Amino acid sequence: xxxxxxxxxxxxxxxxxxxxxxxxxxxxxxxxxxxxxxxxxxxxxxxxxxxxxxxxxxxxxxxxxxxxxxxxxxxxxxxxxxxxxxxxxxxxxxxxxxxxxxxxxxxxxxxxxxxxxxxxxxxxxxxxxxxxxxxxxxxxxxxxxxxxxxxxxxxxxxxxxxxxxxxxxxxxxxxxxxxxxxxxxxxxxxxxxxxxxxxxxxxxxxxxxxxxxxxxxxxxxxxxxxxxxxxxxxxxxxxxxxxxxxxxxxxxxxxxxxxxxxxxxxxxxxxxxxxxxxxx
Amino acid sequence: xxxxxxxxxxxxxxxxxxxxxxxxxxxxxxxxxxxxxxxxxxxxxxxxxxxxxxxxxxxxxxxxxxxxxxxxxxxxxxxxxxxxxxxxxxxxxxxxxxxxxxxxxxxxxxxxxxxxxxxxxxxxxxxxxxxxxxxxxxxxxxxxxxxxxxxxxxxxxxxxxxxxxxxxxxxxxxxxxxxxxxxxxxxxxxxxxxxxxxxxxxxxxxxxxxxxxxxxxxxxxxxxxxxxxxxxxxxxxxxxxxxxxxxxxxxxxxxxxxxxxxxxxxxxxxxxxxxxxxxxxxxxxxxxxxxxxxxxxxxxxxxxxxxxxxxxxxxxxxxxxxxxxxxxxxxxxxxxxxxxxxxxxxxxxxxxxxxxxxxxxxxxxxxxx
Amino acid sequence: xxxxxxxxxxxxxxxxxxxxxxxxxxxxxxxxxxxxxxxxxxxxxxxxxxxxxxxxxxxxxxxxxxxxxxxxxxxxxxxxxxxxxxxxxxxxxxxxxxxxxxxxxxxxxxxxxxxxxxxxxxxxxxxxxxxxxxxxxxxxxxxxxxxxxxxxxxxxxxxxxxxxxxxxxxxxxxxxxxxxxxxxxxxxxxxxxxxxxxxxxxxxxxxxxxxxxxxxxxxxxxxxxxxxxxxxxxxxxxxxxxxxxxxxxxxxxxxxxxxxxxxxxxxxxxxxxxxxxxxxxxxxxxxxxxxxx
Numbered sequence: 001x002x003x004x005x006x007x008x009x010x011x012x013x014x015x016x017x018x019x020x021x022x023x024x025x026x027x028x029x030x031x032x033x034x035x036x037x038x039x040x041x042x043x044x045x046x047x048x049x050x051x052x053x054x055x056x057x058x059x060x061x062x063x064x065x066x067x068x069x070x071x072x073x074x075x076x077x078x079x080x081x082x083x084x085x086x087x088x089x090x091x092x093x094x095x096x097x098x099x100x101x102x103x104x105x106x107x108x109x110x111x112x113x114x115x116x117x118x119x120x121x122x123x124x125x126x127x128x129x130x131x132x133x134x135x136x137x138x139x140x141x142x143x144x145x146x147x148x149x150x151x152x153x154x155x156x157x158x159x160x161x162x163x164x165x166x167x168x169x170x171x172x173x174x175x176x177x178x179x180x181x182x183x184x185x186x187x188x189x190x191x192x193x194x195x196x197x198x199x200x201x202x203x204x205x206x207x208x209x210x211x212x213x214x215x216x217x218x219x220x221x222x223x224x225x226x227x228x229x230x231x232x233x234x235x236x237x238x239x240x241x242x243x244x245x246x247x248x249x250x251x252x253x254x255x256x257x258x259x260x261x262x263x264x265x266x267x268x269x270x271x272x273x274x275x276x277x278x279x280x
Numbered sequence: 281x282x283x284x285x286x287x288x289x290x291x292x293x294x295x296x297x298x299x300x301x302x303x304x305x306x307x308x309x310x311x312x313x314x315x316x317x318x319x320x321x322x323x324x325x326x327x328x329x330x331x332x333x334x335x336x337x338x339x340x341x342x343x344x345x346x347x348x349x350x351x352x353x354x355x356x357x358x359x360x361x362x363x364x365x366x367x368x369x370x371x372x373x374x375x376x377x378x379x380x381x382x383x384x385x386x387x388x389x390x391x392x393x394x395x396x397x398x399x400x401x402x403x404x405x406x407x408x409x410x411x412x413x414x415x416x417x418x419x420x421x422x423x424x425x426x427x428x429x430x431x432x433x434x435x436x437x438x439x440x441x442x443x444x445x446x447x448x449x450x451x452x453x454x455x456x457x458x459x460x461x462x463x464x465x466x467x468x469x470x471x472x473x474x475x476x477x478x479x480x481x482x483x484x485x486x487x488x489x490x491x492x493x494x495x496x497x498x499x500x501x502x503x504x505x506x507x508x509x510x511x512x513x514x515x516x517x518x519x520x521x522x523x524x525x526x527x528x529x530x531x532x533x534x535x536x537x538x539x540x541x542x543x544x545x546x547x548x549x550x551x552x553x554x555x556x557x558x559x560x561x562x563x564x565x566x567x568x569x570x571x572x573x574x575x576x577x578x579x580x581x582x583x584x585x586x587x588x589x590x591x592x593x594x595x596x597x598x599x600x601x602x603x604x605x606x607x608x609x610x611x612x613x614x615x616x617x618x619x620x621x622x623x624x625x626x627x628x629x630x631x632x633x634x635x636x637x638x639x640x641x642x643x644x645x646x647x648x649x
Numbered sequence: 650x651x652x653x654x655x656x657x658x659x660x661x662x663x664x665x666x667x668x669x670x671x672x673x674x675x676x677x678x679x680x681x682x683x684x685x686x687x688x689x690x691x692x693x694x695x696x697x698x699x700x701x702x703x704x705x706x707x708x709x710x711x712x713x714x715x716x717x718x719x720x721x722x723x724x725x726x727x728x729x730x731x732x733x734x735x736x737x738x739x740x741x742x743x744x745x746x747x748x749x750x751x752x753x754x755x756x757x758x759x760x761x762x763x764x765x766x767x768x769x770x771x772x773x774x775x776x777x778x779x780x781x782x783x784x785x786x787x788x789x790x791x792x793x794x795x796x797x798x799x800x801x802x803x804x805x806x807x808x809x810x811x812x813x814x815x816x817x818x819x820x821x822x823x824x825x826x827x828x829x830x831x832x833x834x835x836x837x838x839x840x841x842x843x844x845x846x847x848x849x850x851x852x853x854x855x856x857x858x859x860x861x862x863x864x865x866x867x868x869x870x871x872x873x874x875x876x877x878x879x880x881x882x883x884x885x886x887x888x889x890x891x892x893x894x895x896x897x898x899x900x901x902x903x904x905x906x907x908x909x910x911x912x913x914x915x916x917x918x919x920x921x922x923x924x925x926x927x928x929x930x931x932x933x934x935x936x937x938x939x940x941x942x
Contacts, residue, residue, distance in 0.1 A: 005746075008743045008746050008747050009747060009750075011739065011740070011743050012740065012743050012744060012747065012750075012754050012758075015736070015739075015740045015743075015754075015758060015817075016754060016757045016758060018814070019757065019758055019760070019761050019814070019817065019818070020757055020760075022772055022776060022814075023760075023761070023764075023772075025776075025783075026772055026775070029775075037781060038780070038781070041780075041781040041782075041783065041786070042775070042776070042781055042782075042783055090667075091667050091668045091671065092668065094664040094665065094667060094668065095664065095665045095667075095668035095669075097664055098660075098661040098662075098664035098665040099661075099665070101654055101655055102654055102655050102656065102657065102660065102661035102664075103654040103655075103656050104656075104657075104661040104662070106662075107661065110665055110669060113669070113672065113677075114668065114669075114672060117672055117676050118928065119921075119924060119925050119928045119929075120676075120680060120921050120924060120925070121871070121875050121924065123874075123875040123878060123897050123900075123920075124683075124875075124897070124900070124917045124918075124920040124921045124924060125676075125679045125680050125683050125917060125921075126900065126901060126904065126917075127683070127900070127904035127905070127910060127913050127914065127917065128678075128679035128680070128682035128683040128686065128914065128917075129675065129679040130905075131679070131682065132674065132675065132678055132679050132682070136674075147671060147675065148671075148674075148675040150671050150675075151671045151672050151674075151675035151676040152676070153668075153672075156668060167364055167366060169362040169363075169364055169365075169366030170366050170368065172331075172333050172353075172360070172362070172366065173360065173362060173366040173368075173427075174368075174379075175332075175333070175352075175353045175354055176331065176333075176353045176354060176358065176359065176360050176380070177354070177379050177380030177383055177427075178354035178380055178383035178384055179354075179379075179383055180655075181655045181657060181660055183383065184655075187368075187379070188368055188370075191370040191371075192368075192369065192370055194370070206762075206763050209765070210763075210764075210765035210766070210768075211765075212765060212766060212767045212878065212879040212882070213878050213879070213882075213901075216882075217905070228765045228767055228768060228879075231765075231767045231768060231770075231771050231883060232767065232882060232883055232886075246775065246781065249771065249775070250775065253768050253771050253772055256765060256768045257763065257764045257765070257768050260763035260764070260765075261760050261763040261764065263763070264759065264760055264762060264763040265756060265760055268755075268756060268759070272759075272822055272826060275822060275823075276822065276823055276826045
């Protein structure tokens with residue numbers, strides 16, 4: 001049964017080609033000049049204009065107001081990605097701790113209220129969410145960008161599931177050892193959750209970095225644009241010009257995918273663990 | 281060090297299920313008590329109530345001279361050894377041992393001294409800096425015990441601490457636990473489902489079934505004078521043969537045989553008769569009292585277990601392996617070794633014939649305090 | 650949950666408060682508003698609103714445009730779900746079967762997961778570009794004059810291809826880890842009992858994968874309905890009129906471009922019901938899944 005057939009490898013190689021080639025082509029093409037691309041189409045070879053293109057993309061002030069650079073967008077994306085991941089972990093660990101380790105009257109009610117948030121994705125309540133943000137004057141702020149995205153219980157469920165799998169005896173042993181709720185959380189539970197925290201951080205960072213719809217609604221001020229949110233603006237500018245800046249568009253696309261792709265590849269094991277062991 | 285009093289303790293769960301009903305045990309200072317019974321008999325629940333991990337529904341638990349029903353586990357001055365050891369996986373052996381002391385604000389020097397002492401006692405010195413996952417099962421077990429010892433508590437509570445170990449390690453750890461407890465002299469309650477473990481460790485055994493105490497007594501007393509058919513079948517290996525017989529005056533009808541007991545048993549008619557496998561002797565032909573049809577034989581090396589039937593009732597006899605098996609066999613047993621139980625309630629029926637042995641055993645009942 | 654828990658009159662509330670506060674402000678409040686405003690007609694000049702009962706719903710459901718978008722959404726969802734699930738499964742089964750290079754294949758096949766949908770959409774636009782796009786040239790080679798962004802069907806096909814491409818890694822990861830979760834002893838028993846690898850796949854592997862596959866089915870449907878928003882938004886470039894869009898995109902268009910709060914809200918609520926049903930299915934199933942393990 002362990003005989004490897006050639007056909008298996010052929011199918012896998014075709015799969016790898018389909019998944020990888022577009023990204024490689026995008027990267028290679030981004031190192032060519034715009035006019036060159038316009039003439040010769042996409043490219044699989046090194047064009048030699050890597051530094052120029054990426055330097056322009058990162059530092060040239062662009063957009064409608066001429067305020068925003070690629071570097072600034074990367075910065076904003078990082079704030080969103082890291083802020084979202086960190087906020088999610090802190091909120092959901094605390095909430096899951098309360099739900100799993102405490103007996104309290106409203107516990108079940110709260111659990112179901114948190115559970116319900118899994119039923120409705122942000123996309124189905126965008127307009128009212130936007131209205132609420134307007135009322136709270138949170139549009140065009142980092143708070144408005146990050147905090148409303150935290151209103152979903154995925155992280156709470158990851159941690160709830162993980163806490164439930166922690167052997168009961170650990171809590172019992174800790175209680176006999178004289179640890180109260182704070183001590184148990186900080187001395188035992190947080191260190192035990194380290195890999196889980198890392199896995200969730202990776203998934204949430206990628207999720208936060210890749211947000212599109214919400215930043216599109218929340219930020220009209222270009223100083224708050226993230227890379228992913230800026231993509232459409234890039235396209236709109238690009239469509240208007242004579243010789244489209246294909247190279248710059250591709251360069252921004254590469255920059256926008258680089259951090260999450262790197263993280264997923266480097267921390268592959270944690271990433272897969274976090275993704276598959278928590279069901280969503 | 282302290283005595284422990286368990287008085288009319290019951291555990292009734294929310295759904296009305298009774299896990300432990302009205303159990304009383306008086307445990308003397310320094311005594312090693314083993315709670316033994318099949319799974320679901322309530323032994324762990326009882327232990328956890330003593331530990332404070334489970335609320336006590338009724339009755340009271342006293343440690344020393346303090347009623348601890350409402351006392352937090354951390355303040356009961358007990359230490360517990362868990363079945364899966366419950367070591368903190370992210371802490372080194374040293375940190376595991378020191379954690380409970382640290383939480384009690386013990387001075388650093390004192391912690392070091394106590395950990396060093398426990399590590400020496402348990403031969404854990406080379407492993408103090410290791411994480412639990414780098415230890416073998418036996419070593420983890422020792423760390424779990426060390427965590428209990430460093431605290432110098434009034435009582436040790438053991439919750440099936442050996443059941444995750446392989447058979448050989450279990451035997452050696454059993455010895456170690458016994459030796460350690462003798463040495464530190466701490467009152468101990470030990471829960472197990474393994475009757476052999478219970479027999480070898482206990483100063484006194486508490487046999488539990490269905491949340492009730494079946495019998496309390498020293499291991500040999502329980503073995504020789506099981507109070508009920510449940511205890512008779514639970515303690516001892518192979519299990520005691522329990523067959524139905526009928527008493528007519530001083531005669532016992534057992535299958536096709538009629539045995540003269542030489543004295544009357546204080547009941548007549550149907551009765552459950554208990555015969556220990558090792559009390560049965562096997563004979564060629566019809567020399568014995570009970571004609572025995574052999575089914576099959578289990579060789580254990582030092583002895584052999586002969587399975588067969590008397591009349592239509594299955595019986596096991598344990599005989600030395602050098603005795604040849606006869607073609608047609610019969611069994612005999614000293615009448616003094618017969619146990620009688622009420623055929624309905626399963627309660628032991630004492631009779632004068634067993635006096636020869638009974639006399640050599642001091643009173644087994646716990647002195648009612 | 651646990652046999653032993655802490656009991657404290659205020660601590661659990663303290664711990665759960667931040668999460669609850671955010672959920673209240675950013676989940677329950679807007680959700681209730683969505684439901685409420687779906688029964689009202691907002692004055693376009695901002696002078697109050699009138700209660701119109703279910704007419705926003707009947708307007709939406711009765712409109713020919715809405716119906717055709719709904720039909721496209723259904724088709725889009727079915728195609729994206731089955732194509733990405735099918736291709737993901739094929740690759741996972743093969744990656745599980747080969748010994749050499751299995752982990753390299755794995756790394757190369759999953760990284761696209763990390764690409765944001767609009768970035769995937771942007772790349773799609775390039776590859777389907779009228780001028781430089783290699784896939785358009787490939788289509789031209791077969792005599793197919795592909796006009797993505799102009800021709801409804803061509804745009805639809807491009808959107809589906811990009812959405813499937815983006816979702817293959819997710820399915821691949823889950824199916825592969827599902828496959829690797831099948832105990833070796835069961836595989837060996839199957840190898841002894843059944844000679845044909847194909848038959849083994851259909852009779853052993855697939856039934857054991859069924860829980861994972863069903864879970865993925867629901868996830869893929871949610872992905873197709875909602876997460877493809879970025880792909881679509883980038884690819885139709887605001888020219889939704891003659892291009893295929895999904896229901897979520899219409900909610901967005903009506904709400905933000907058309908300023909039709911009531912209509913957009915009614916559509917939101919309709920989508921909520923769809924998601925609600927899907928998710929209930931999913932959770933019921935996850936409960937069952939626990940028993941499998």
